[in-house]
Amino acid sequence: xxxxxxxxxxxxxxxxxxxxxxxxxxxxxxxxxxxxxxxxxxxxxxxxxxxxxxxxxxxxxxxxxxxxxxxxxxxxxxxxxxxxxxxxxxxxxxxxxxxxxxxxxxxxxxxxxxxxxxxxxxxxxxxxxxxxxxxxxxxxxxxxxxxxxxxxxxxxxxxxxxxxxxxxxxxxxxxxxxxxxxxxxxxxxxxxxxxxxxxxxxxxxxxxxxxxxxxxxxxxxxxxxxxxxxxxxxxxxxxxxxxxxxxxxxxxxxxxxxxxxxxxxxxxxxxxxxxxxxxxxxxxxxxxxxxxxxxxxxxxxxxxxxxxxxxxxxxxxxxxxxxxx
Numbered sequence: 001x002x003x004x005x006x007x008x009x010x011x012x013x014x015x016x017x018x019x020x021x022x023x024x025x026x027x028x029x030x031x032x033x034x035x036x037x038x039x040x041x042x043x044x045x046x047x048x049x050x051x052x053x054x055x056x057x058x059x060x061x062x063x064x065x066x067x068x069x070x071x072x073x074x075x076x077x078x079x080x081x082x083x084x085x086x087x088x089x090x091x092x093x094x095x096x097x098x099x100x101x102x103x104x105x106x107x108x109x110x111x112x113x114x115x116x117x118x119x120x121x122x123x124x125x126x127x128x129x130x131x132x133x134x135x136x137x138x139x140x141x142x143x144x145x146x147x148x149x150x151x152x153x154x155x156x157x158x159x160x161x162x163x164x165x166x167x168x169x170x171x172x173x174x175x176x177x178x179x180x181x182x183x184x185x186x187x188x189x190x191x192x193x194x195x196x197x198x199x200x201x202x203x204x205x206x207x208x209x210x211x212x213x214x215x216x217x218x219x220x221x222x223x224x225x226x227x228x229x230x231x232x233x234x235x236x237x238x239x240x241x242x243x244x245x246x247x248x249x250x251x252x253x254x255x256x257x258x259x260x261x262x263x264x265x266x267x268x269x270x271x272x273x274x275x276x277x278x279x280x281x282x283x284x285x286x287x288x289x290x291x292x293x294x295x296x297x298x299x300x301x302x303x304x305x306x307x308x309x310x311x312x313x314x315x316x317x318x319x320x321x322x323x324x325x
Contacts, residue, residue: 028057028118028152029082030098038086043095047077047084050097051104056150058104059113060300061232063149067111080104090137119235120305121154122146122200122227123181125163126189126220133160134191141217145224151231154181163188169204175307175324182305187227191216198223200230203302204309204322207234235300242272245294248317249308250283257323258284264306270297285317294319 031050035042051074055064064070082100086093124142126134136143136155143153157180165173167188177186188199196219200207207230213219252258265274265288273289290297298319302310311322 027098027101029054029101029104030096031147032087032094032096034089034091035086035093035095037093043084044078046095047081047097048074050095051077051080051099053147053150054099054104055108055111057118057152058108059111059150061119061150061228061235062113063232064108064111064113067113069111073107073111080107091140119151119231119300120183120185120303121152121181122185122187122231123154123156123177123183124187124189125156125160125166126187126223127163127191128216129191129193133163139220142220142224142227145221146228149225149228151224151228153187154183166201167199167206169201169206169309171309171324174201174204174309178305178307178324184303184305184308185231187223189223191219195219196223198226200227202231202234203299205234205299205302235296235303242289242291243293243297244273244287244289245318246277246316247286247288247294247298247319247321248283248311248314249286249321249323250311250314251323251325252282252284253323253325257325261323264301264308268297268301270300283314285314 031053033046033049033053035046052065055073056062080099080103082098084095084097086095124139126139126142128134128138133156139153139155146153161173161177166177166186174184178184184203186201188201190197195210195212197210198208209226209230211219211222211226213222249261252261261284262274265271265286268290270291271288272291273287275287277285277287279285288294288297292300295318298310298321302308302321307324309322309324311320314320
């Protein structure tokens with residue numbers, strides 16, 4: 001049964017700190033920052049640093065430093081802390097800080113931000129000069145540079161995806177990444193003598209660049225900043241007012257797929273209204289009103305680990321997505 005027919009039916013104190021993965025897998029309102037000691041001054045500075053990272057996360061990766069009231073908010077960071085704890089790490093003393101979610105969300109709104117939603121982590125598939133995937137400790141400088149600007153990362157488990165297939169946007173490989181790591185963002189890298197080659201895959205779309213550096217740690221730190229810069233240019237496109245347009249989504253095989261798609265759109269904080277305009281074969285045309293341009297909305301949805309990729313152009317549509325199975 002074609003989707004169009006189905007739609008008719010449907011519409012009627014100190015402990016050893018284990019690993020940074022705990023921060024990645026936990027709440028977006030929790031951050032781990034290094035401290036020199038347990039003094040009040042160091043703790044207050046750590047609270048401000050941590051709040052800056054959390055605000056960027058909750059704002060979907062947007063840089064809020066130029067917004068009125070930002071500096072004052074960081075000065076009051078301690079009042080928003082829900083809990084904190086010192087830990088011992090391999091690099092020294094760190095402070096784990098968790099902020100009260102509702103207070104942070106209200107602050108983001110007060111700062112005048114229309115969020116595209118909390119961005120998922122970026123899966124790191126980085127090969128050393130020997131061709132082997134680097135593990136979490138080896139990628140610490142990359143992760144730290146990204147985290148300092150509000151971007152989380154994730155690491156492959158014991159059965160990592162094939163980097164070549166991910167780089168080629170192979171649908172099966174991207175489905176596996178979506179299901180296992182709940183993200184549509186993957187950074188692939190290959191280190192070699194004096195340089196590195198990078199590919200950022202976001203919702204099936206790839207960006208490539210190369211860097212030169214004196215050593216691996218410099219290259220990895222630069223890659224963390226390059227990653228955040230490129231994500232910002234692609235995904236942080238927030239309109240000054242409501243935007244409206246038509247979104248075409250293909251690859252839907254059932255009314256259940258359609259219902260899941262609508263639920264994803266309705267749960268997105270940037271989406272204000274969704275209306276079905278029609279369906280043809282395995283695709284559906286939707287009218288969407290959002291706080292971001294429709295093309296930017298589609299890019300964020302594809303990057304968000306929702307089994308969606310940016311699709312081929314469709315007549316009458318302002319943006320296009322493809323549902324994965």
